[in-house]
Amino acid sequence: DYTPHTLEGQPVSNDLQPNKLAHKNVVSSVLHQQIKKDPPKIVSGKGNYLIDSNGDEKFDASGGAAVVSIGHGNTRVKDAVIKQMDQVSYCYLPFFTTEPAEKLAKELVDSTSGNMSKVFIVSSGTEANEAAIKLSRQYFAELPEPQMSRTRFIGRKQSYHGNTLGSLSIGYHQARRAIYEPILSQNTSQVSPCYPYRDQKEGESSEAYVKKLAQELEDEFQKWGPNTVCAFIAETMSGTSLGFVPPAPGYLKAMQEVCHRHGALFILDEVMVGMGRTGTMHAWEQEGVVPDLQTVAKGLGAGYIPIGALLVGQKVADTLFQGSGAFVHSQTYQGHPVACAAAYEVQQIIKEEGLLANATRMGDYLGKLLQERLGGHKNIGDIRGRGLAWGIEFVEDKASKKPFPSEKKISGLIHLAGLQAKEGISFIPGSGNADGKNGDVVLISPAYNMTRADVEIIVDRTEKVVREVLG
Numbered sequence: 001d002y003t004p005h006t007l008e009g010q011p012v013s014n015d016l017q018p019n020k021l022a023h024k025n026v027v028s029s030v031l032h033q034q035i036k037k038d039p040p041k042i043v044s045g046k047g048n049y050l051i052d053s054n055g056d057e058k059f060d061a062s063g064g065a066a067v068v069s070i071g072h073g074n075t076r077v078k079d080a081v082i083k084q085m086d087q088v089s090y091c092y093l094p095f096f097t098t099e100p101a102e103k104l105a106k107e108l109v110d111s112t113s114g115n116m117s118k119v120f121i122v123s124s125g126t127e128a129n130e131a132a133i134k135l136s137r138q139y140f141a142e143l144p145e146p147q148m149s150r151t152r153f154i155g156r157k158q159s160y161h162g163n164t165l166g167s168l169s170i171g172y173h174q175a176r177r178a179i180y181e182p183i184l185s186q187n188t189s190q191v192s193p194c195y196p197y198r199d200q201k202e203g204e205s206s207e208a209y210v211k212k213l214a215q216e217l218e219d220e221f222q223k224w225g226p227n228t229v230c231a232f233i234a235e236t237m238s239g240t241s242l243g244f245v246p247p248a249p250g251y252l253k254a255m256q257e258v259c260h261r262h263g264a265l266f267i268l269d270e271v272m273v274g275m276g277r278t279g280t281m282h283a284w285e286q287e288g289v290v291p292d293l294q295t296v297a298k299g300l301g302a303g304y305i306p307i308g309a310l311l312v313g314q315k316v317a318d319t320l321f322q323g324s325g326a327f328v329h330s331q332t333y334q335g336h337p338v339a340c341a342a343a344y345e346v347q348q349i350i351k352e353e354g355l356l357a358n359a360t361r362m363g364d365y366l367g368k369l370l371q372e373r374l375g376g377h378k379n380i381g382d383i384r385g386r387g388l389a390w391g392i393e394f395v396e397d398k399a400s401k402k403p404f405p406s407e408k409k410i411s412g413l414i415h416l417a418g419l420q421a422k423e424g425i426s427f428i429p430g431s432g433n434a435d436g437k438n439g440d441v442v443l444i445s446p447a448y449n450m451t452r453a454d455v456e457i458i459v460d461r462t463e464k465v466v467r468e469v470l471g
C-alpha cells in the first residue's frame with residue numbers, strides 16, 4: 001500500500017492535486033515523491049521568494065526544508081563558489097586536505113567554543129547521521145579496553161534522522177519506515193520524545209514530566225543490559241515529525257545524564273535546528289549540554305550547496321587518535337572544496353550581518369503574531385517554537401486535542417493551498433504520527449535575514465490559507 005508522499009512525509013492523494021499545479025504538457029522525468037504529478041517548476045529565486053514558470057511568486061516561509069538561512073540569490077556565496085572552482089573543484093579528501101575544508105572545520109570547532117574538536121564533512125544530514133552511527137561503534141571498538149558488546153542504539157518515537165537504512169533505523173518516522181521495516185536494523189529501539197503539549201499530564205510539573213522521560217530511558221538501558229548500547233540520539237528540538245517542539249527545561253540534561261551513567265554516547269541531531277536556526281549557532285547551547293557527537297547540515301550550506309557535517313567531541317576524537325588513527329568510513333565527496341567554500345561564506349555572512357540576533361528578534365515577533373492571529377482558531381491546538389523554527393499543530397477538537405483523521409490530510413491541504421494561492425506561501429507539512437498520536441503540523445522556518453515586514457507577510461498569508469482550508 002504505497003502512496004506518494006510530500007517532501008516531509010505527508011501522504012498525498014491524487015484528489016489533492018489542484019489543476020493549477022498540473023502544468024500542461026510537462027511530465028517530470030525526475031523521480032521524486034510526487035511522481036504522479038507535475039509540481040510547480042521553479043525557475044528563479046530572490047531573497048524570500050521562489051518564482052515558478054507561470055511567473056507566480058511564492059514566499060519561502062519554510063526556507064525549503066528549513067535550509068535557506070540567508071535567502072535566495074546571495075551573490076557573495078556565488079562569488080565564493082566561482083573563486084573556489086577557479087582554484088580547484090575537487091580532490092579526494094582521504095588523500096589530501098584543502099584550505100576550504102580546513103577553514104570550514106576550524107570555523108565549526110570555534111563555533112562550539114572548542115567543545116567539539118574534529119569535523120567530518122559530508123554532503124547531507126542523512127550522511128552525517130550515518131557517520132555518527134558508525135563512529136559511535138568504532139569508538140567502543142577502539143577504547144583501550146574495547147567494548148565490542150555495544151551494538152545497540154536508542155532513538156525516540158516521532159523522530160527523523162534520515163532516509164538511509166541506518167538513519168531510518170534509529171529514527172521513527174512511521175510513514176517513511178513502513179515498507180522498509182523488515183530490512184531495517186533490529187538493533188534499535190525508541191523511547192518517547194519530549195512533547196509537553198500531548199504527553200505532559202494536566203497538573204504535572206515540568207520536573208516530574210522530565211523525570212518520567214529520563215526514567216523511561218533508564219528502563220530502556222536496563223532492558224538491554226550493561227555495555228550493550230552505543231548511543232542515544234535525539235533532535236535537540238524536534239523537527240519534521242513533531243513540528244518544532246522545544247525541549248522541556250532540563251530534559252536534554254536529564255537524558256544525557258542517563259546516557260553517560262551507562263557509558264553510552266550522547267548524540268544530538270541538529271541537522272534541522274542547528275547552525276543558527278534557534279537563535280544560537282547550536283541549539284544545545286540553550287540547553288546546558290554538550291553532545292559527544294553532533295550532526296548539522298541544512299543551515300550549514302543554506303541551500304547553496306549540498307553539505308553536512310559530523311562534529312566530534314574530544315573524548316571520541318582522542319580515542320580515535322590513540323587507537324587506529326582513522327575513521328573507518330570515507331566518501332568520494334567528503335569535504336568537497338566547493339561545498340566547503342560555499343558553506344564557509346554562508347557562515348561569514350551570518351556573523352557579519354548579525355543574523356543570529358536577528359533570528360531571535362524576528363522569531364519572537366513571528367511567534368507573537370502567530371499566537372495573536374491564529375492562537376484562538378478552533379482547529380489550532382498549539383503554536384510553539386524558538387528562533388525561526390515554528391510549528392502549528394492542528395486538531396479536530398481543541399478541548400480534547402483530538403487530531404484530524406489522517407485521511408483528511410489537513411497539513412497536505414494547507415501546504416497545497418499555500419502553493420496555489422495567488423500570493424503564494426511555501427510551508428513544510430508534517431506528521432510524525434507515531435501510533436496515530438500526534439496530528440497535522442505545518443512548519444515555518446524562514447531565512448534569518450527576515451525583516452518585520454517579511455514576518456507580517458508570512459503571518460498574513462498563513463492566516464489566509466488556514467482560514468481557506470479550515471474556516
Ligand code: PMP
Pocket residue numbers: 065124125126127129160161162163235239240269270271272297298308
Ligand atoms: N535529521 C533531521 C533532524 C532532519 O530534519 C533531516 C531532514 N529533514 C535529516 C536528518 C536528513 O537530512 P537530509 O535530508 O539532508 O539527508
